[in-house]
Amino acid sequence: MLRNHFKIAWRNLVKNKGLSIINIIGLALGMAVVILIGLWINDEVTYNQNHENYDRIAHVLLNRTANGETRTRTPIPFPLGEEIRKKYGDSFDYVVMSSFHGDNILSIDNKSLSMYGGFMEPDALRMLSLKMMYGDWGGLKKPNSVVISQSTAKAFFDDINPIGKFIKVNNLLNVVVTGVYQDIPFNARFHGLEFIAPWELYVTSHDWVRYARDNNLWDNNSYQLFVQIADGTDMTLVNAKIKDAIYNNLPDYSRSHPELVLHPMKDWHLRSNWKNGVNIGGFIQYVWLFGVIGLFVLLLACINFMNLSTAQSEKRAKEVGVLKSIGSSKRQLINQFLSESFLVVVLAFILAVNLVFLAIPAFNQLADKQIIFPYKNMLFWLINVGFILVTSIIAGSYPAFYLSSFRPVKVLKGTFKAGKMAMTFRKTLVIVQFTVSVILVIGTIVVKKQIDHSKNRPIGYEKNRLVMIEKVTEDYEGKYNTLRSELLNSGAIAEMSESSSPLTDVWSSGGGFEWEGKDPNFLTNIVTVCVSHDYGNTVGWDLVEGRDFSRTFSTDSTAFILNEAAVKYMGIKNPIGKTIRWNNQEHQVIGVVKNILAESPFEPVKQAVYMIKYNNTNWIELKLNPYKSANESLAAVKTVFNKYIPNVPFEYQFVGDAFAKKFVAEERIRKLSTVFTFFAIFISCLGLFGLTSFIVEQRTKEIGIRKVVGASVFTLWKLLSKDFIMLIALAIIIAVPLAYYGATHWLNNYEYRTEISWKVFAISGIGAVAMTLLTVSLQAIKIARANPIKSLKIE
Amino acid sequence: MIKIKDLEKYYKTEELQTIALNKLSFEVKQGEFIAVMGPSGCGKSTLLNILGMLDDSDGGSFIFNGEEVINYNERKRASIRKHNIGFVFQSFNLIDQLTVFENVELPLIYTGVKKAERKKKVEAVLEKMQIMHRRKHFPQQLSGGQQQRVAVARAVVNDPKLILADEPTGNLDSSNGNEVMELLTELNDQGTTIIMVTHSEHDAKYSHRIIRMLDGQKVTENSLV
């Protein structure tokens, strides 16, 4: 029986080649998109799962309240680790203090490389369950040790066992390699961690850290803390226990009320946004969004299948009549049609799997992933079998039940006509398809507009030909003037400066500012940037009032330059010449600059003060000579740096590139949604094309008659297109408010956001109508031009 | 009104070429009623389609109302057709989705007649064909004879100068057939030229002149008046 079903199914497929191909391609594309999105989602939700104790590890964050607003930040004070170990040790397996990770210089005799890493307490290895290739999890116990990743080991020592070899960290500390761990996978927070050195070494080698330890500094937040809670404990309960660990030691801070929050590892990647001290999700919204899009794309493809199958129903009616009259039961008929849809789905699936296989490299690039096609994964195939069954049932059920319920007598007498219901159903499906497509189009346009809007925002400095270099080691100390004059002499640069924070980030901010007219209860928090005299000229900031720092005024060593946001924040009228007290010192405001966009391009710029300070800078900025090629200048710069700082490999980045990275996430969303939207439109058009060919075929005779009695090609084209245009118009009417709602919701994520103009909807609507006309016209014009005699002969 | 000379038409299929019309020539005067007869496959329908400008010929000359139309493009032919020619087919060819009234109204819409005027004209012609009471029905709800009367009504609603009828009684019983023939005669009496293809000697007797064909050629021509 089953074989018979498939035999008939196969013949039907072959008989209606055109429609079958449309069906299979459409469905295959839909499935391919769903599989890709599925793999993507899987990758997103399995972030950090390479760590065995993934569900018990947490990052300890700090909530602090100022002026009614709570902010959640990573840095915590030095004594916190020890405090937690001592007072709450029962609740934790491991408590691991850590420095912030960043680029450091590692070197052996003849080789010096910039490596990303940090300093952590010894339990880090065990907590992160790193897979040790050499050595063991005890590797960080001795202070003069270092544990390196497989690729670091390879870079320095090739394939030989590096245990016991010496490495110099930041040209300062000599350490011994005590372990090598396998590289941490791509979809993990610690991916790219190239070495871990002992926390103890960090403390002894950095004066300010040692100072923090020796003086038990509870109010200096410069470190990170990771913990693994004990087996059988509950994250929320543990969190409640430790939340006042800082506050208890800083009773004076009742107003900012520091409170600890455990951020579980499983939330690090997808739920990393905080508002008023509470986690409000994050990237998870895109996981949901793309999940929904994936389902919709599949639904669109299934709709095509249903639509085309019911469209064929009138042709199939006779077959059903015959089958029924020779005693086929309704059940057998349903099975027959389900077999047909199953066959189509299986063929489509085979095509889809091949498409996915081919598309994965491109997709990985687009989505910045390293997804591997999981052909060895049984679960993947098992899910797919389920997927095939579900899809064939969704796609095949309507045709199956619809067709099998035909009344044989009516059908055989030829009086059968597909009812209004069937047509309405078919039209509804087309409306759903286009509604989804239009929503996707509008969404994609809005994402693009938001990115463009933020990209075109004034940044307050001139990023063209601006290069920045991080001063990773002590080697740069005291060389500012030498470097600057050498570089200027070489003609490679127009100006050079130094600063405490990079142009594209904020590294420090603090409170304790006092000025005339300040509400004494107002807790200040202002970004502080220490710069050299030449900063303004180098970065090209925009003075709106007053003057820039100058070497001719010795008093400038305590002067402040404010950004416009700071002026507004402080509420000072005529700020020039006013005095601000900070750290028990008077500072005179000498200038006001336009806001420099350092942090998120989607948020307002924070209030900032700039001051002169040469011994607290971490970055060098270079404005390359505008009359020379950048390559030429950089080569010259490199020569100078190699001469004066021979022990640090010369590494630089263009500020423009660093700035562009701020849009990476949004750009990726835009690219992905563009691709998926394209597929959705394509699948919808495919469906429309199939439906048009069916309707045109059905109306061939009618069109012939109309032509004979005098209809022109144009009249006929209008007649055929009109119905579809009505459907699309309806789809647009449904889509617009939904899309508006969704887009507004999404834009609310951003404080600096674009307006949704009516043009977006107009463009999407016109686009949808144009696509429809194109698809429909292809066939409408063909049939309208055809010789009417031929169509009349069919009778 | 119509003058054809050496009209030729071939049908090429994969393996063979059929000569449907082979240097056919004749003339039809204004107001004539012509019957075209001949065995199946001799080219009668082909001839009618060419005369109705629904199809191209492959050679010869076709003068319609003093104009050589053989090289006219689709658009021009469509324009001549909709103003001058009405068709009646053996299989009625009514549009199932439209009512009797709407079917008959169609040619008027395509020639751009105003709505009020259309109503008047359609009702007049339905009255004449005696199917006014059925104007809201759909074709499937009518008998064959009634359907053909609707088809005739549609063919004449635009007051064409020429009616081309391809076996108009072929699907009808004799009494319904006679009714349709009476209708055509009446139209002819009012001045409409009629060219009718038929297999029935009985029907042919209604005409003025019978053209007999064989293998795409005219064999005889005999006048009945």
Ligand SMILES: Nc1ncnc2c1ncn2[C@@H]1O[C@H](COP(=O)(O)OP(=O)(O)OP(=O)(O)O)[C@@H](O)[C@H]1O
């Ligand atoms: N589209 C076509 N393709 C190929 N051959 C055709 C086509 N139409 C007609 N013919 C051939 O041309 C010849 C004339 O056909 P036509 O339909 O004019 O015959 P007829 O005289 O109307 O016949 P009948 O009395 O059966 O209606 C026939 O041999 C037919 O097979």
Ligand SMILES: [Mg+2]
């Ligand atoms: Mg014929």
